Amino acid sequence: MTTLTIKGIEYNIDFIEDSHEYYVNGTKVPCVSNYLSDVLSNNEPIPEYAMPAVKRGVVFHKIIALDLTCGVDIQSIDEGLKGYWDSYQLFKSEHTLIPDAVEGIIYNPVENVCMTLDYRGILDCSKSLVDWKTGGMYAKYRAQLGGYYRGAVECFGFIPELLAAVQIFKNGKKAKVHEYDINDCSHRWGSIHEVYNMRRER
Numbered sequence: 001m002t003t004l005t006i007k008g009i010e011y012n013i014d015f016i017e018d019s020h021e022y023y024v025n026g027t028k029v030p031c032v033s034n035y036l037s038d039v040l041s042n043n044e045p046i047p048e049y050a051m052p053a054v055k056r057g058v059v060f061h062k063i064i065a066l067d068l069t070c071g072v073d074i075q076s077i078d079e080g081l082k083g084y085w086d087s088y089q090l091f092k093s094e095h096t097l098i099p100d101a102v103e104g105i106i107y108n109p110v111e112n113v114c115m116t117l118d119y120r121g122i123l124d125c126s127k128s129l130v131d132w133k134t135g136g137m138y139a140k141y142r143a144q145l146g147g148y149y150r151g152a153v154e155c156f157g158f159i160p161e162l163l164a165a166v167q168i169f170k171n172g173k174k175a176k177v178h179e180y181d182i183n184d185c186s187h188r189w190g191s192i193h194e195v196y197n198m199r200r201e202r
Contacts, residue, residue: 002105006155011107022114032115032147035196036140057134060084065103083172091175098122108151115151128162141165142180146189
C-alpha cells in the first residue's frame with residue numbers, strides 16, 4: 001500500500017500488479033492506461049503475439065528500478081535482455097540521472113486517476129518525468145506523459161521542465177531521448193480524459 005497526503009487529505013492506494021488495478025481508499029480507480037485503452041483502442045485486448053513484448057517491458061522496468069535504487073546484479077539479467085541493458089547503460093554514461101522517485105505510484109484527485117511514474121527527478125540539469133520504452137514509439141505516448149504531468153503537479157506540486165520517453169533498443173545501441181512539448185502533452189491528455197468521461201455520462 002502507498003499512502004499519500006495531497007493538499008491535507010490522506011489517500012491509501014493499493015496496486016494489484018497481476019490485474020493492473022488501482023484502489024484508492026478501497027474504491028477501484030482507473031489509471032492512465034485505462035483511459036488510453038478505452039478511448040484509442042475501445043478496450044480491445046492485447047493481441048497474443050504482443051504479450052512477450054509487454055512482459056519484456058515489465059521485466060526491464062524492474063531492472064531499471066533496481067539499478068537506480070539498490071543496484072542490480074548484472075549476471076542475473078536474462079540473456080535476451082542484455083542488448084537492452086547495454087542500450088540503457090550507454091544512455092546512462094552520457095546523461096546525469098538523480099531520481100526523486102522510481103516506479104512511484106501516485107494519484108491525481110482532481111481527475112480521479114492513478115498512475116505509476118517510471119522516473120521523477122533530474123535528467124541532466126532539468127526536473128523531469130521520464131518513461132522508459134523498450135518497443136516502438138507511438139503518438140499516444142504524448143497523451144500518456146500528459147496524464148503523468150498533471151498527476152505529478154496535483155500530487156506533489158512537481159512541475160517538470162522536461163517530459164520524455166527514452167527508447168531502449170534491443171540491439172544495444174544507445175537509448176534515444178524523445179522530448180515532448182509539455183503543453184501539447186497536457187492538451188492531448190485532456191482530450192482523452194474528456195472523451196473517457198463523456199462515454200460514462202448518463
